[in-house]
Amino acid sequence: MxxxxxxxxxxxxxxxxxxxxxxxxxxxxxxxxxxxxxxxxxxxxxxxxxxxPDFIARAANASLAKGETFYTWQRGIPDLREALARYHTALYGRPFSMESFFITGSGMQAVQIVVRMVTGPGDEVVIPTPAWPNVGAAIGVAGAIPVNVPMDYVQGRFSLDLDRLAAAITPKTRAIAINSPANPTGWTATKDELAAILALARKHGLWIIADEIYARFVYDGSARAASFHDVMEPEDRVLFVQTFSKNWAMTGWRVGWIEAPPAFGQVIENLIQYSTSGVPVFVQRGAIAALDEGExxxxxxxxxxxxxxxxxxxxxxxxxxxxxxxxxxxxxxxxxxxxxxxxxxxxxxxxxxxxxxxxxxxxxxxxxxxxxxxxxxxxxxxxxxxxxxxxxxxxx
Amino acid sequence: MxxxxxxxxxxxxxxxxxxxxxxxxxxxxxxxxxxxxxxxxxxxxxxxxxxxPDFIARAANASLAKGETFYTWQRGIPDLREALARYHTALYGRPFSMESFFITGSGMQAVQIVVRMVTGPGDEVVIPTPAWPNVGAAIGVAGAIPVNVPMDYVQGRFSLDLDRLAAAITPKTRAIAINSPANPTGWTATKDELAAILALARKHGLWIIADEIYARFVYDGSARAASFHDVMEPEDRVLFVQTFSKNWAMTGWRVGWIEAPPAFGQVIENLIQYSTSGVPVFVQRGAIAALDEGExxxxxxxxxxxxxxxxxxxxxxxxxxxxxxxxxxxxxxxxxxxxxxxxxxxxxxxxxxxxxxxxxxxxxxxxxxxxxxxxxxxxxxxxxxxxxxxxxxxxx
Incomplete structure (x- = not known):
């Protein structure tokens, strides 16, 4: 400083x-x-x-060369939202609609917007810790209070005590932020644990802010980690925050997405409008290449x-x-x-x-x-x- | 919908x-x-x-080709902040330091961050109208209240009644948002008007959110419009929000900047960290080309x-x-x-x-x-x- x-x-x-x-x-x-x-x-x-990788950079360059340098859809270009629907359909084995996906200028912006949607001054959000500090900080900037729930740390292994999580919920709690697989702990929730957390959220009418950005990085031979997608219903209060940064080595591109109920489209569009007003089309073209050619x-x-x-x-x-x-x-x-x-x-x-x-x-x-x-x-x-x-x- | x-x-x-x-x-x-x-x-x-223009797109392409695809400085890359200092020095005829400039993912993000810095729930911000609606909306999203002060509209010409502006100030007022040259009205403040607005801000301890993004587009033969830079002192409470969109036809690039007291560096860095975590380096390379070769x-x-x-x-x-x-x-x-x-x-x-x-x-x-x-x-x-x-x- x-x-x-x-x-x-x-x-x-x-x-x-x-x-x-x-x-x-x-x-x-x-x-x-x-x-x-x-x-x-x-x-x-x-x-x-x-x-x-080059094939992603080439897609961005081609877009720039075509003059795709104008304002665009606040929710993201339809081609990218459709590519996300295809990607999710393949990964989770059931149909997804493009109307569930909203492009953001980083996973961090996805967090910021979701935090704005569900919390504000006077509210609390429960977060198992140790955790990536930016979620708690974004909650603080929104005027709400992050309530930390320390995980158990025994012989170098972290586990989440669900009773302790439940005990942290107060009448002011509005959401639970769950990161699995987790940064920095490596903790990866089982499907049963996710179902238990969802049950807790249902019981108290809470939102789940689901950060599953490391879902592909698991080491037991599975194609992916267990996901709230495996246990939730359409009426459940789950908002996913996501990024292109890790899977496709795109940390410097600042592009991510929110997955949310389609009914939130106008609200999310407005919050994007009044924070960054969208993501460059040429960046989004790179993201499409990542999804379609990146496996x-x-x-x-x-x-x-x-x-x-x-x-x-x-x-x-x-x-x-x-x-x-x-x-x-x-x-x-x-x-x-x-x-x-x-x-x-x-x-x-x-x-x-x-x-x-x-x-x-x-x-x-x-x-x-x-x-x-x-x-x-x-x-x-x-x-x-x-x-x-x-x-x-x-x-x- | x-x-x-x-x-x-x-x-x-x-x-x-x-x-x-x-x-x-x-x-x-x-x-x-x-x-x-x-x-x-x-x-x-x-x-x-x-x-x-091509020379800007080429600079971005060259950066991508060099593999500048990693995380970067939250405040913006030093090369771009230095280029902004040079640009301002040339435009305003006095020295500027790179420490005054912070790169944002659009002029809109500059507005959002500045609004967060100076207002919140319970606060009011005075805005002459008609005005670009996004400033008032960003104030509302922050939980504060935009207080509109209608301009006079006589024979197709807008003017700002300074007494009416002063009368809109209450104990809750924290800032005045001034856009000159103005969208949508074309109103362009004289140096005397800016001095009077600054005096009002000084008297009440208010911040000025200065949107001078159209400063180069004036039609009386001047090189630029009058600016708060012409009347302010270093201790004045003026925060500038800016964009590359208009001068350099970069609307789709989503890159802008904040000009603020250097003492705010850490606060602005933190607010960028917890909203988008910076702007792609390759976009910033395009912005440097715009400043250095764009006249x-x-x-x-x-x-x-x-x-x-x-x-x-x-x-x-x-x-x-x-x-x-x-x-x-x-x-x-x-x-x-x-x-x-x-x-x-x-x-x-x-x-x-x-x-x-x-x-x-x-x-x-x-x-x-x-x-x-x-x-x-x-x-x-x-x-x-x-x-x-x-x-x-x-x-x-």
Missing amino acids: STVTPTGASLLSSLRPEARHAPESGIVEVVNHGRLKEGLIPLWVGEGDLPT PFVAEQIARAAEGRRIIAEGLKATNRVTLSPPDGALYQFFSVDGWQDSRALAIDLVDRANVGLAPGTAFGPGGETGLRLCFARKASDLVETVARLQRALAS | STVTPTGASLLSSLRPEARHAPESGIVEVVNHGRLKEGLIPLWVGEGDLPT PFVAEQIARAAEGRRIIAEGLKATNRVTLSPPDGALYQFFSVDGWQDSRALAIDLVDRANVGLAPGTAFGPGGETGLRLCFARKASDLVETVARLQRALAS
Whole structure:
């Protein structure tokens, strides 16, 4: 952060508290500590090392060359909404309508809009933690209160205590935010757990904000993780937030989607209109290519992640200094180091001594303060080197 | 709008009122009426007919080819922020720092973030009207109240009564939103008027949300309109919202910027993080090309708009059925048709009988309900044909 002058401080004090108090990312602090270190292996953010594949970039270029540079549908171009319906039909084995899909300028914008739809000042949203901090922060910016429910963390494995989740519900609760497979924990709900959470939501009239963006990254041989799609009915209150970032290596494209009841079309269109007014057509053309031609690339990504997960889990276990359980899903190994309670200090120490960038558990809310998150969506040689560096650093 | 089923209606009723009541655009209703009419000349939205120039698209293509497809700075890439500082230094004749500029995913997102910074539930924001409806709508979505101050409309010319503006200020007022040159009215504040508005803001401790996106489109031979930059001091509470859409024909790129006190950097970074998490690097590379190489294109756009303004004003006056005054700035001719009070009905009638698409004054709030907005950023032959069609329709 730059130094704030007296004038700056006076101006700052006149801003709204929800804006002024939006938290700075706890990951960024460590990133800033290590950003310029030569040779550092950066495994601190949720992003792989592959650029977007050429066939996606070519589709965007072709669109630009055709002059698709004008305003477009606020809900997303029909071609992309139809491609999403096809993609979901194939993945979930039942028909989907394009009217359920709304294109957003990132998964984050999907979260922001869904949060606006279901919560506001005076409301509470229940979130199992550790969790990706941006959902709670978006709830705070909306003036509502994120209510954290720490997961159990035993022998490096996270589990969700459904009674504790139920106990966190108050008359002010409006929604439950469920991320499965989960960042940073790797927790992946079973179908029974999802059914139990849905039953809880039905009982209390709550919305579920379902973040299933890592659904394809599971390691038991399944094609995908269990989904609320497997247990819900059309009248259930479930809003899905999604992104093109992970499956198709499109983090930098800022494109995602909301899946919602078609009756919400006009409301979502209006909220898109008054926040970003849509997504560039040429970006959407890239997203269509991703959905329609991207399965070989997704398969390669999943295989690569499985190999990365194996290298990291086996290598870290061999240090005999680490407690971990290989994650059921997502792209992260969460682990604790014996003798270290303060993950923020540990992450900074490992930048300095191992030249490896990891995210501190403190960035993800209650329940994982002692651990570190490592993103293994990276080429094997880097991960082998990571293990060697961590072995040396943890032995000394 | 699609039909809403009973299930849909029940789900809708459980959404937050700020979300559910975000207004549908009053322009879109007319667009939907005429969208499929063959040969219709569409002058209803604020967009020219030129695609983005090639040199901008090429910069984006080159970035994609280099694999710039990863997460990036939330505040915008330093190269673009520096290019904005250079651009402002040239346009306003004094030094600017890159630390004042923050890249957003559209001018609309700039508005949304600035609104979040200065207003919230219980607050009021004063807006002269008729006005671009999205600012008031974004204020409403934030839970605050837009307070409209109708401008005077005499002989087709709009003017702002500063006493009426002052009288609209209450203890709840937090900001004044000023758009000059204005959409849809063409009103362009003098330096003295801006100084008077600034004095009012200083007196009451209010923020000014300054929308000067049409600053280059003025028709008195000046290089630009008067700006709050000409009258403000560093400690003044002025936040600028800006876009690449109009000057560089980049409506479909969804990229804009906020200019704010550098002390707000972390707050703005956080609000970007929790809304869209940044703008694609390849889009930002296009924006740099626009700033650094775009002056000949901007000059062409301005000359084209001046010619469009002349054709429309002279042609409509010749009908003897219209009251208008050529606008001092922006890209719109606002006019009334003798004998018509209901601009919504008139706009629909002109779609049907003239095959010309215009925006009804009713879409822009109090003060211009009887008029129509015509965007003249279009090739001369289309505008000559527009005049001929309107002459025939208004004569019958």
